Amino acid sequence: MSLHLTLIGIGTGNPEHLTLQAIRAMNRQDLILIPRKGAGKDDLAGLRRDICNELLTNDRTRIAEFDLPVRDETTLDYRKQVDDWHDAIAAVWQATVLAHGGGNRVALLVWGDPSLYDSTLRIAARLDPAPEIEVIPGITSIHALTAAHATVLNEIGAPFTVTTGRRLRDEGWPQGADTVVVMLDAGGAFREIDSDGLHIWWGAYVGMKEQIIVEGPLAEVAERIMQERTQARARHGWIMDIYMLKRV
Structure with missing residues (x-):
């Protein structure tokens, strides 16, 4: 079954800033992925959990958390740092979906400004096989x-x-x-x-x-x-x- 990946803009993380389109999209998913960014950044995953707790009404939508790979900053070539990091993130996404029997509708709650400086679409392009991608815009910073x-x-x-x-x-x-x-x-x-x-x-x-x-x-x-x-x-x-x- 082909994967339908929805990237849902959540702006700065305030549940009140999600659009009606974003809320409806969340409730159409089989699985929502939440990244954990490591010690000292628990708030980032916690805010995504809070959004799901407040706005999810579909009991069939499951949540799966994963640890975000750390970028190797020892490499002097900055672009290679980023490319290798994005490859690692794409691999973790794919492994997490498989581990949780993700179904064919999977979403990520994208924080920030995906139209400007977020790399979620670039990472999604690394998935194999390529998913069908849908983007739900959010309020920018x-x-x-x-x-x-x-x-x-x-x-x-x-x-x-x-x-x-x-x-x-x-x-x-x-x-x-x-x-x-x-x-x-x-x-x-x-x-x-x-x-x-x-x-x-x-x-x-x-x-x-x-x-x-x-x-x-x-x-x-x-x-x-x-x-x-x-x-x-x-x-x-x-x-x-x-x-x-x-x-x-």
Whole structure:
């Protein structure tokens, strides 16, 4: 029987942010896979469990948890690190489905921004035989950030750039941009650029009950953001944050 794999966007993990389409899709599944990311990150699996407990009404839908492989960062070639890691994850998905007699409808609850920086579709493409894939969109962290600050992403008719902390740190302010959204920042890339004339809207755990937001001139709030970030990571064992920078 061919596998039908549904990737269900759950936004930032707040059950209230799931769309009606996402809830209906969850309840059509034979099996939902939940990854465990290791010590200190139990909250990530726990939030997915909470979503299932609250929104699943189909008694036939089963839950299967698996341990997410760890990326080998000893290899100097970053792309090879990622490719090998994705191969390992695909193998674990396949093994978990087989071990639990998954049926032909299997889903993953995709946290974050699959349209931008999530690799779930790339991993799914490694499955053999290739499954039929369905994607249910969710609220992105960019939506959650601008809503938390009650602001807008772009000025009228103006473009914006979405980039990573690594690229902001290594390449500086993107050419031709007045608004920049930064994701996947390991911590403090905004301190590596000239803060003159820049305003920042920062948020961690946006859309969740743990949400923290800070806004203001970058030169004035950068260190406060770093303190908030360090303290929050120590409390939870993990952090997901995002920020928007604008020239004002």
